[in-house]
Every structure is written in structure tokens, then in C-alpha cells.
Amino acid sequence: MKQSIKYVSMILGLIMAGYGFADELNMPVGVTEISRQVYGLHMTIFWVCVVIGAIVFSVMFWSIISHRRSLGYKAATFHESTTLELAWTVIPTLLLVIMAIPATQVLIAMYDTGGEDMTVEVRGYQWKWQYKYLDDDYNQTFSFFSSLSTPKDQIENRSIKGEHYLLEVDNHLRIPANRKVRFLITSEDVIHSWWVPDFAVKRDAVPGMLNELWTIVPETGFYRGQCTELCGKDHGFMPVVVEVMEEAAFDTWYAQEVVAAAVREEAMSKTFSNEELMAEGKQVYTTFCASCHLENGQGIPPVFPSLVGTAMMTGPRDEHLRLVFDGVPGSAMQAFGKQLDAVQLAAVVHYERHSWGNKAGDITQPRDVINLNSGQ
Amino acid sequence: MSEAISAVDHDDHSHGPAKGITRWLFTTNHKDIGTLYLWFSFSMLLIGGVLALIVRAELFQPGLQFVSPDFFNQMTTNHGLIMVFGAIMPAFVGLANWLIPMQVGAPDMALPRMNNLSFWILPFAFGMLIATLFSEAGGLNFGWTFYAPLSTTYAPDSVTFFIFAVHLMGASSIMGSINIIATILNMRAPGMTLMKMPMFVWTWLITAYLLLAVMPVLAGLVTMMLFDIHFGTSFFNAAGGGDPLLFQHIFWFFGHPEVYIMILPAFGIVSHIIPAFARKRLFGYDSMVYAVASIAFLSFIVWAHHMFTVGMPLAGQLFFMYTTMLIAVPTGVKVFNWVSTMWRGSMTFETPMLFSIAFVVLFTIGGFSGLMLAITPADYQYHDTYFVVAHFHYVLVPGSLFSIMAAVYYWFPKWTGKMYSERLGKLHFWFSFVGVNVTFFPQHFSGLAGMPRRIPDYALQFADFNMVSSIGAFIFGFSQILFLFVLIHGIRNGKPAAARAWEGARGLEWTLPSPAPYHSFTHPPKVTDDEAHA
Ligand code: HEM
Ligand SMILES: [Cu+2]
Numbered sequence: 001m002k003q004s005i006k007y008v009s010m011i012l013g014l015i016m017a018g019y020g021f022a023d024e025l026n027m028p029v030g031v032t033e034i035s036r037q038v039y040g041l042h043m044t045i046f047w048v049c050v051v052i053g054a055i056v057f058s059v060m061f062w063s064i065i066s067h068r069r070s071l072g073y074k075a076a077t078f079h080e081s082t083t084l085e086l087a088w089t090v091i092p093t094l095l096l097v098i099m100a101i102p103a104t105q106v107l108i109a110m111y112d113t114g115g116e117d118m119t120v121e122v123r124g125y126q127w128k129w130q131y132k133y134l135d136d137d138y139n140q141t142f143s144f145f146s147s148l149s150t151p152k153d154q155i156e157n158r159s160i161k162g163e164h165y166l167l168e169v170d171n172h173l174r175i176p177a178n179r180k181v182r183f184l185i186t187s188e189d190v191i192h193s194w195w196v197p198d199f200a201v202k203r204d205a206v207p208g209m210l211n212e213l214w215t216i217v218p219e220t221g222f223y224r225g226q227c228t229e230l231c232g233k234d235h236g237f238m239p240v241v242v243e244v245m246e247e248a249a250f251d252t253w254y255a256q257e258v259v260a261a262a263v264r265e266e267a268m269s270k271t272f273s274n275e276e277l278m279a280e281g282k283q284v285y286t287t288f289c290a291s292c293h294l295e296n297g298q299g300i301p302p303v304f305p306s307l308v309g310t311a312m313m314t315g316p317r318d319e320h321l322r323l324v325f326d327g328v329p330g331s332a333m334q335a336f337g338k339q340l341d342a343v344q345l346a347a348v349v350h351y352e353r354h355s356w357g358n359k360a361g362d363i364t365q366p367r368d369v370i371n372l373n374s375g376q
Numbered sequence: 377m378s379e380a381i382s383a384v385d386h387d388d389h390s391h392g393p394a395k396g397i398t399r400w401l402f403t404t405n406h407k408d409i410g411t412l413y414l415w416f417s418f419s420m421l422l423i424g425g426v427l428a429l430i431v432r433a434e435l436f437q438p439g440l441q442f443v444s445p446d447f448f449n450q451m452t453t454n455h456g457l458i459m460v461f462g463a464i465m466p467a468f469v470g471l472a473n474w475l476i477p478m479q480v481g482a483p484d485m486a487l488p489r490m491n492n493l494s495f496w497i498l499p500f501a502f503g504m505l506i507a508t509l510f511s512e513a514g515g516l517n518f519g520w521t522f523y524a525p526l527s528t529t530y531a532p533d534s535v536t537f538f539i540f541a542v543h544l545m546g547a548s549s550i551m552g553s554i555n556i557i558a559t560i561l562n563m564r565a566p567g568m569t570l571m572k573m574p575m576f577v578w579t580w581l582i583t584a585y586l587l588l589a590v591m592p593v594l595a596g597l598v599t600m601m602l603f604d605i606h607f608g609t610s611f612f613n614a615a616g617g618g619d620p621l622l623f624q625h626i627f628w629f630f631g632h633p634e635v636y637i638m639i640l641p642a643f644g645i646v647s648h649i650i651p652a653f654a655r656k657r658l659f660g661y662d663s664m665v666y667a668v669a670s671i672a673f674l675s676f677i678v679w680a681h682h683m684f685t686v687g688m689p690l691a692g693q694l695f696f697m698y699t700t701m702l703i704a705v706p707t708g709v710k711v712f713n714w715v716s717t718m719w720r721g722s723m724t725f726e727t728p729m730l731f732s733i734a735f736v737v738l739f740t741i742g743g744f745s746g747l748m749l750a751i752t753p754a755d756y757q758y759h760d761t762y763f764v765v766a767h768f769h770y771v772l773v774p775g776s777l778f779s780i781m782a783a784v785y786y787w788f789p790k791w792t793g794k795m796y797s798e799r800l801g802k803l804h805f806w807f808s809f810v811g812v813n814v815t816f817f818p819q820h821f822s823g824l825a826g827m828p829r830r831i832p833d834y835a836l837q838f839a840d841f842n843m844v845s846s847i848g849a850f851i852f853g854f855s856q857i858l859f860l861f862v863l864i865h866g867i868r869n870g871k872p873a874a875a876r877a878w879e880g881a882r883g884l885e886w887t888l889p890s891p892a893p894y895h896s897f898t899h900p901p902k903v904t905d906d907e908a909h910a
Contacts, residue, residue: 024837027757027824027825028825034753038757042748045748045751045754049747052708053744056715057737059715059719060715060733063715063720064733067721069723073720073721075720076656076719076720076721078720079661079717080661080663084712085660085709088709092705093702099701100698100701103751103752104697107694107753110753126530154439155440156439157440157441161439164835166834189530190523190530191526193760200753200756201756206621206687207615208618209614211687212687232526235830236831236832236834332530
């Protein structure tokens with residue numbers, strides 16, 4: 001029994017050590033007012049548990065040490081006490097009522113949406129996030145996808161893992177400091193969950209539902225989190241990265257992006273060269289397609305078909321476009337028409353038709369994509 | 377009544393069991409069926425354990441080493457399903473079969489043929505479930521909670537076999553619980569009033585009602601999935617006007633009572649073992665019964681605490697936060713009563729007692745983390761991280777599983793007529809105890825540090841916790857081989873056990889010889905105050 005005392009005190013010691021001395025063992029305090037309050041609740045309920053645990057376990061271990069037959073201790077015969085039963089029903093209940101008060105207050109504060117300075121729609125996809133900046137009338141000003149940028153080589157242990165291994169993305173979300181940012185969270189396919197621990201902000205992205213959240217972050221910097229709802233194969237590989245910027249810097253960036261979006265709109269009517277399409281296509285393919293069909297187009301049959309030398313790759317171009325545009329309902333093949341613009345769609349289809357030995361020998365332009373849909 | 381039963385038995389097989397394999401295939405005997413359940417559960421524990429070790433091996437270091445992300449998801453999914461439905465639940469049903477007739481003074485279960493059926497369904501159900509791992513369409517990969525639409529629109533084709541397997545398991549559980557209720561309500565020896573029933577019988581009576589209430593809900597849920605997948609309905613498909621959250625509400629309406637189904641019989645077991653080795657009656661028997669009943673009631677109105685982050689209205693969040701905090705009260709009452717039972721007892725620390733004490737301590741730690749999870753704003757941070765994984769493994773492994781092991785050691789002499797080796801039993805205990813804590817304690821930390829659950833690879837700051845956790849998992853896993861050895865060694869070489877194998881053991885089963893006769897009580901025993909619980 002000495003041993004078990006040792007272990008339990010070791011465990012308790014570990015908890016204390018963890019909470020007292022090493023931050024990495026505890027929940028991060030975070031950087032927002034709400035996250036600090038949540039941390040406060042966490043520590044309060046933790047210490048409530050520690051105190052109750054200390055009382056219960058010391059009584060128990062006292063008994064284990066002294067009330068043993070090997071010491072010749074004779075068993076008492078008492079076996080009930082209404083007073084005690086009442087006491088240990090009522091006292092914990094009161095404790096919990098007291099605990100419920102601050103918890104309720106924080107929860108109400110968290111639900112205080114409205115009065116926001118700006119709104120970002122966060123949309124989950126297998127396996128990336130899309131961020132849409134909305135104007136005051138909730139029209140989209142511009143949007144982009146954010147997916148994991150950690151190289152495969154690091155994941156497959158062929159090269160040294162970087163500092164932000166698995167917590168880095170190609171395009172991160174940017175928000176201004178000190179402004180109330182509202183997030184509208186939803187999903188395009190399965191359920192995901194958007195979490196930034198330092199903001200104490202976590203909400204499920206549910207298809208067909210728009211969840212509301214908000215935050216005000218006083219400190220600039222990079223904040224990292226992950227998808228926290230199992231969403232299929234690459235659930236572990238869709239991080240959330242948010243940069244909080246000085247307000248002025250943010251406004252400049254925002255204005256640039258709005259212009260860039262307009263320029264992009266214009267590109268829809270441009271004619272591209274084979275090289276331009278292949279370069280853009282490769283980039284789109286790597287971000288959007290390669291997680292299932294693989295970098296070399298071989299896929300993972302039967303679930304994720306190969307794209308090498310199949311009829312689709314060299315057959316009628318419009319069918320190929322249509323498939324990428326609409327996806328295959330009921331499968332992991334998404335309707336990319338909703339995610340990519342005409343330039344990207346044209347480029348990626350062109351790329352697929354002319355890579356890994358595929359030789360369709362045609363060219364696909366953004367206007368083909370636009371025609372495809374207006375012809376419908 | 378028992379005269380009639382023993383007369384019928386005389387015609388069939390006058391003295392003891394049939395010989396050979398037919399004894400097991402056609403048996404209607406509660407002890408044989410109990411044995412089948414227990415060995416079945418043990419084999420599922422080993423299979424589920426292997427899957428867990430594959431998971432822990434992959435998580436030993438950051439990076440992908442052994443398995444692909446999809447296979448990883450298949451491992452976590454099947455591990456959860458096999459452990460919950462294949463290891464824990466059948467073990468408790470096996471214990472119920474062995475013990476309830478003996479504890480209420482009956483010759484056998486009330487519905488022996490149905491008893492046979494409810495066991496023999498299980499190997500088929502799990503055969504089918506495990507076979508999906510080898511299916512060409514790909515194994516089940518949507519987690520043991522199988523949230524739609526990941527488990528419907530986006531599921532591998534093998535999901536249909538899963539649905540059928542769940543139906544079979546549900547049918548088995550429903551039949552099992554009807555049988556247990558019928559036995560307890562009809563076959564108690566004269567004089568054993570409800571408030572004199574042993575705690576194990578009480579907890580199982582309530583558990584059986586919980587099962588009856590929620591297994592049909594689970595069956596309905598998987599049927600809705602089946603319709604969504606094959607018959608064009610859209611219960612859970614937002615694009616068709618359905619609601620993915622409907623799935624979660626139904627699942628957890630089943631799921632939360634289900635977690636109590638996996639712990640109430642454990643409460644019963646520990647309430648036998650602690651008094652026996654403290655040589656003192658259970659403290660607060662009445663309040664123990666009321667606590668179990670209130671837990672059972674509350675377990676129906678807390679389900680959405682699993683869904684705090686889905687985006688419920690504020691009022692809903694508050695309701696489920698309060699009820700969840702409330703359920704900790706009767707849970708605490710149980711712990712306080714066990715400690716008071718030990719207080720001023722005359723304790724010895726044989727293997728069953730060691731497991732029971734570890735149960736009280738470690739289950740309480742799991743209860744504490746449960747209380748933390750109940751605080752909704754804090755749960756936003758904990759939800760779907762390793763903190764939750766640590767919580768439910770603390771209540772289920774050193775909780776439910778340790779209680780099952782305690783029960784096996786405690787009643788082993790009654791079942792086999794032999795004594796296991798106390799030295800080996802203690803060795804098994806210490807390895808399990810250390811293994812369990814080394815595995816699951818660091819998971820609190822990785823969860824608080826922000827590691828999501830169900831991921832095959834993780835950021836570098838979680839590396840140390842995961843390495844420790846994996847080492848613990850292998851210690852725990854291999855110590856269960858030792859368990860198997862202790863059992864076989866005891867059955868073969870154990871010293872003969874007395875009828876009352878433990879000095880402090882009370883209850884009707886200890887008035888029977890060891891091993892207990894094939895048809896427990898052919899004449900109803902007299903229930904003396906000494907053997908009854910109040
Ligand atoms: C004091 C009593 C308890 C309280 C207050 C409590 C509370 C909670 C809460 C709030 C969650 C949801 C956490 C989240 O997903 O964010 C949870 C999860 C869970 N609890 Fe408990 N719990 C208690 C006891 C138990 C017991 C006795 C068991 C089973 C033996 C159990 C098994 C589970 C399981 C299996 C899950 C997670 C299921 C999953 O998501 O896979 N809990 N608990
Ligand atoms: Cu629950």
C-alpha cells in the first residue's frame with residue numbers, strides 16, 4: 001500500500017508541478033478577454049477538484065494506512081448516517097451552484113454577438129478552410145483558401161520537421177487588432193470544427209448551418225490552431241493560422257486584396273498560353289487535388305481514382321470540365337466550381353490533360369469555363 | 377416454481393453439462409453462458425487492444441511512420457466500437473449471468489433459451505464488424521461516434537455491414553436486459569425484498585432498464601442512416617433538407633446513458649468487494665441505491681454536453697451545463713460512501729481489493745475531469761482534444777475495466793473452485809495500475825496544450841506527452857497477457873477454494889459450495905440478515 005500512496009502522491013505532485021511551474025502542462029491563458037475568463041474558470045474548477053480530491057483521498061489513505069487487519073485493527077460496525085449523507089449531498093450541490101454563477105456569466109458574454117466591426121465567413125472543406133471577407137451588406141469582397149503548407153517530406157520523415165510543423169498554411173487568415181471580428185462558420189461537406197486556442201474560440205462547421213462567433217484580439221501576432229472534429233482522412237492536416245495585424249497595416253492589406261480580386265475578375269476574359277496554364281494548373285492541382293489523386297495522378301484506387309491515361313483525360317474536354325465543376329455527388333470528389341474561379345478551373349483541367357503522360361493536345365481557357373455554364 | 381424448473385432439468389440432462397462443443401452451442405445454463413460472454417469479452421479486449429497499440433505506435437513520434445491516415449482512422453474507430461460494445465458491455469452481461477441467479481437465490485436465469493440466443497448473436501455481429509477491416513471498399517473510418525454525414529454520404533460502402541452489426545448487438549443487449557429484469561423481478565428467494573438486494577443486482581436492474589430505453593434509439597439511428605445511404609432519404613443530409621445535428625442529438629441520447637450503462641454495474645461490483653475486504657458492511661446502502669437511481673434518471677437529460685460546440689442556443693447550453701454539473705453530485709455520494717465503508721474497517725489488500733481501491737481513486741479523477749468538462753465555456757477549450765480522451769479513458773479503463781478485473785478475481789474461487797495465485801494477481805494489478813496512469817495521465821496535458829483527438833500526426837510541442845503515453849500503453853497492453861496467464865494458471869494449478877472463499881464475503885453466492893453447482897439454487901435459500909445487504 002505504501003507503493004500506491006507513493007503513486008498517488010506522485011500523480012498529485014505531477015498535477016501541482018504541472019500547474020504551478022510549467023506552462024506547457026496547462027491550458028494557455030490566451031490573449032483575449034474571453035480567453036482569460038475561460039482560463040479563470042478552468043483554474044477555479046480545477047482547484048475545487050483538487051481540494052475535494054485532497055480531502056477524500058487523505059481520509060481514504062489515512063484509513064488504508066491505519067485501519068488494516070495486519071495492525072490488529074478491529075472493524076467497527078456502523079454502516080449508515082443520514083446526517084453525513086445529507087451533508088455530502090448538499091455541500092457539493094452548493095459548491096456547484098457557486099461554480100455555476102461565473103460559468104454562466106462567461107457563457108453569456110461569449111454569446112454577445114452583434115456590434116461587430118467586420119465579418120469573416122469561415123467555410124470548412126475536406127481538408128482546408130476557406131475565408132470570405134464580407135462587406136457591411138454581407139456581400140463577398142474577396143476570399144481565399146487556406147491549406148496545410150508543411151511539405152510531405154517532413155510528414156514522411158524524409159526531412160527535418162520545421163518549427164511550425166503541421167501548424168502552417170499557404171494563405172493565413174488576417175484580422176485587425178482591437179476590432180470586434182465576427183466569424184460565420186459553416187461547412188461544404190462533413191462537419192469540421194474551427195479552433196484558435198489563444199482566442200478561446202471553437203465552433204463546429206456544420207453543413208447547412210451558420211454558426212456565429214466573435215473575438216477581439218488586443219495583441220498582434222500569429223495564432224495557430226487545428227480542426228477539432230474528425231472530418232475524414234486528412235483531419236489532422238487542416239490547421240488554422242490567424243495573423244492579427246495592426247489596424248492600419250490590416251486596412252492597407254485589405255484594400256490591396258480588394259483590388260487584386262478585381263484584377264483577377266478581369267483575367268477571366270484573357271487568353272493564356274500553355275506555359276501559363278500549366279504553371280497555374282500545377283499550383284491549383286497541388287493545393288486542391290493532390291491530397292486524394294496524389295502528386296503523380298495515380299490516386300488511391302478504388303476510393304480515389306487514378307487520372308493517368310483514363311478516358312476522361314483525353315476524351316471530350318467539356319465533360320472533363322463538367323466533372324471538376326460539379327464533382328461526383330456522394331463521393332469525396334467535390335464540386336470545385338464552388339471553390340475555384342474560371343482561371344483556376346481552366347488551368348487545372350489543362351494541367352491534368354497534359355501531365356503524367358496524358359496528351360489531350362487541346363487548350364482550355366477561362367472563357368471555356370464561363371461558356372460551359374452559360375450554355376447550360 | 378423452482379421445483380418445476382429442477383424437474384424439467386432432470387429430464388434433459390440429469391447431472392451437469394453436456395459433453396463437447398454442443399455444451400457451449402446449445403447451453404441454456406447461466407454459468408456456461410456467463411463463461412462464454414466473459415471469454416468472448418476477453419478476446420475482444422485483446423483485439424481492441426491490438427488496434428489501440430497500432431494507434432499508439434503511430435503516435436509514438438511525430439510524422440507518419442507505420443500507417444496511412446485513413447488506416448489510422450480505421451484503427452481508432454474499430455478500437456472504440458470493439459471496446460465499448462465487444463469488451464466492456466459483454467463482460468458485464470457475463471458477470472450478470474454468473475452472479476445474478478446466485479445472488480438472488482435462483483436456479484438459473486428466467487429466460488434460458490433467449491439467453492443462449494443473446495450470446496450467440498454476438499460472435500456474428502463482431503465477426504461482421506471486424507471483417508469490414510478487410511473489405512475492399514475500405515474499413516470503417518468515422519470514429520466510434522460515427523457522426524453523419526461522414527458516416528453516411530462520405531462513408532465507405534462497408535458502412536452497411538456496420539449498420540447490420542449494430543442492429544445485432546442491439547438485439548443481443550435488449551434480450552439480455554429483458555432476461556436480467558425478468559430474473560431479478562421474478563426469481564428472488566422469498567424474503568429478499570428490493571431493498572435487501574445485493575448492490576450488483578440493484579445496479580444491473582437499473583442498467584437493464586437503461587439498455588431497454590436506449591438500444592432501440594440506437595437501432596433507430598442506424599436505420600435512419602441506412603435509409604439515407606440506400607433509399608434516398610435525407611435525415612442527416614443538409615442538401616436534402618435534413619440536419620446533421622439531428623444525428624448527434626439522437627446518438628448522444630443513446631450515448632450518454634450508454635456511458636452509464638458501462639459504469640453502473642462497476643459501482644455494484646465495487647460495493648461488494650470493498651465491504652468484503654474492509655470486513656464491514658457497505659456504508660449507506662439506501663443512499664447508494666438512490667444515488668444509482670438518480671444517476672440513471674439524470675443520464676437522460678445531459679446528452680448535449682457532448683455537443684457544446686455545435687452551436688446551440690444559450691438556453692440549451694445553460695440547461696445542459698447545469699444538469700451535467702448536477703450528475704456529479706450522486707456520483708460523489710457513491711465515492712464518499714465507499715470511503716466511509718473503508719473507514720475503521722479491518723482491511724486486507726488482496727488483488728480484488730487493490731483493483732477496487734484503484735477504481736475509487738482513478739474513477740474519481742475521471743469524475744473530476746468530467747466536472748471540468750461540464751463547465752461549458754471551459755469545455756470549448758477541452759472539447760475534442762486529448763483532455764476528453766483522458767477523461768473517458770480514466771472512467772472506462774481504471775473505472776469499468778478495473779471493476780471487471782476485480783470481479784473476476786473476487787468471484788474466481790466461486791466459479792472455478794480454485795484460488796488464483798495472489799502473488800501473480802498482485803503483479804498483474806501493479807503492472808496495470810502503472811500502465812494505465814502512464815498512458816492516460818499525460819493525455820490531460822497534451823489535451824490542455826491543444827492536441828486534437830483522432831489525428832495520426834501532431835505538432836512538435838506534443839511529442840513528449842505522446843511518447844510517454846505510448847510507452848504506458850505497451851506496458852498496459854502486455855500486462856493483460858499476464859492476466860490471461862494468471863487465470864489459466866489458477867484454473868489448472870490453483871489450490872481448492874472454500875465455499876466462503878473470502879473471510880469477509882457476504883451474500884447468498886457464498887453459501888453455495890465452490891465451485892458453485894451447475895444449477896445454482898434448486899431450492900430457494902433462506903435470506904438471512906447476515907447475507908442480505910440491509
Ligand atoms: C462526474 C460524472 C461525469 C461528468 C460530469 C462527465 C462529463 C462529460 C462531458 C461534459 C463530456 C463531453 C466532453 C466533450 O466532448 O467536450 C464527457 C465525455 C465523455 N464521458 Fe463523461 N462525465 C462523467 C462521467 C463519465 C462516466 C462515468 C463515463 C463512463 C464510464 C463517462 C464517459 C464519457 C465518454 C465515453 C465521453 C466521450 C465520448 C466521446 O466523445 O467519444 N463519463 N463527459
Ligand atoms: Cu456524457
